[in-house]
Amino acid sequence: MxxxxxxxxxxxxxxxxxxxxxxxxxxxxxxxxxxxxxxxxxxxxxxxxxxxxxxxxxxxxxxxxxxxxxxxxxxxxxxxxxxxxxxxxxxxxxxxxxxxxxxxxxxxxxxxxxxxxxxxxxxxxxxxxxxxxxxxxxxxxxxxxxxxxxxxxxxxxxxxxxxxxxxxxxxxxxxxxxxxxxxxxxxxxxxxxxxxxxxxxxxxxxxxxxxxxPEDVQTNREYIHDLRTSAAKALQTVDLKEAAAAAKVPAGNRQAELKVWMDAVVARAAELMPPWDKHLGGTDIFLADNLNAAAWSLFLD
Ligand SMILES: [Zn+2]
CATH class of the missing domain: 3.60.15.10 (Ribonuclease Z/Hydroxyacylglutathione hydrolase-like)
Structure with a gap:
């Protein structure tokens, strides 16, 4: 588990x-x-x-x-x-x-x-x-x-x-x-x-x-801004073809490439996140999902 x-x-x-x-x-x-x-x-x-x-x-x-x-x-x-x-x-x-x-x-x-x-x-x-x-x-x-x-x-x-x-x-x-x-x-x-x-x-x-x-709202505001900043930096630095090669995605499987790229973006963004565990619970539980949502939004919206 x-x-x-x-x-x-x-x-x-x-x-x-x-x-x-x-x-x-x-x-x-x-x-x-x-x-x-x-x-x-x-x-x-x-x-x-x-x-x-x-x-x-x-x-x-x-x-x-x-x-x-x-x-x-x-x-x-x-x-x-x-x-x-x-x-x-x-x-x-x-x-x-x-x-x-x-x-x-x-x-x-x-x-x-x-x-x-x-x-x-x-x-x-x-x-x-x-x-x-x-x-x-x-x-x-x-x-x-x-x-x-x-x-x-x-x-x-x-x-x-x-x-x-x-x-x-x-x-x-x-x-x-x-x-x-x-x-x-x-x-x-x-x-x-x-x-x-x-x-x-x-x-x-x-x-x-x-x-x-209001302080709790402010804390959440700062936290999600850190999520967005980290996701933005990761999007700028993680290359799709490099991520696909590193994960040994078979040539021509573009959907798999996209999947491993976003997984790599999220992993990189997680490394870039400042520590929050002294201020918020559940950061370990929801970090990847939240970064995924922030990263796709930055990419698409
Ligand atoms: Zn609801």
């Missing part, structure tokens, strides 16, 4: 009890909830609960988690984006009177998916911004670009100084896999700068069990 670096202390989240979840008071009526791998947030208003996403990893325990804080019903569900790992338990909520809000691109994606677990939104918006007043609480929903998936939102609660930026990064950890499976890598790089323009103290970013600060 592959050897992995131990999870550093700073990246350790809370112990998950037998209930399967931990609810964290984030202030101003906002609560984070996690089961260790996936997280999201909800806000209690005078009349009910506004929930962001309904991750299947939490599933039925989501109701129990909210029940730890309030007996009020979920009145509003905001979809951060269409991916099943974040909203695939939406069907478990009581749908009677439930308002489901998303960007219209998210609605279109769900329609195409034809997945009973992901009910269609009841209200969508197009364009960049939608401001909501839900029972006296201001929600700003922003679609600033397809940094993760078309229709993905930054959800800002200005008075609570809290953000949900689901699948934007992992707090105290390297981004998952290919820059969190970004649909558009240049937009992903921009997203960190966009996030830092908001006035917030806490960000809920969708995975693992820690909640972040």
């Amino acid at each position: 592959t050897e992995f670096a131990p999870v550093p202390d700073f990246a350790q989240g809370p112990e998950i009890p037998e209930s399967g979840f931990v609810v964290t008071d984030l202030g101003g009526g906002v609560h984070g909830v996690t089961q260790g791998m996936v997280n999201t947030m909800f806000l209690v208003t005078r009349k009910g609960v506004v929930l962001v996403d309904a991750p299947p990893a939490l599933g039925d325990t989501l109701a129990a988690a909210i029940g730890e804080v309030t007996a009020k019903p979920v009145t509003h569900l905001i979809y951060s984006h269409a991916h099943a790992d974040h909203i695939g338990a939406a069907h478990l909520l009581d749908q009677r009177g439930l308002k489901i809000i998303s960007h219209e691109l998210t609605g279109e994606f769900i329609k195409e998916a034809q997945d009973d677990r992901r009910p269609l939104p009841t209200e969508t918006f197009s364009g960049r911004r939608k401001e909501l007043d839900i029972d006296g609480v201001r929600f700003v929903l922003d679609y600033t670009g397809d940094w993760h998936q078309a229709g993905n939102l930054f959800i800002h609660l200005p008075e609570q100084k809290t953000m949900a930026a689901i699948d934007s990064f992992s707090v105290k950890n390297a981004p998952f896999f290919r820059l969190v499976f970004s649909a558009h890598v240049p937009a992903y790089f921009e997203a960190m700068d966009q996030l830092l323009e908001y006035d917030f103290e806490t960000v809920v970013s969708g995975h693992m069990s820690l909640y972040g600060t």
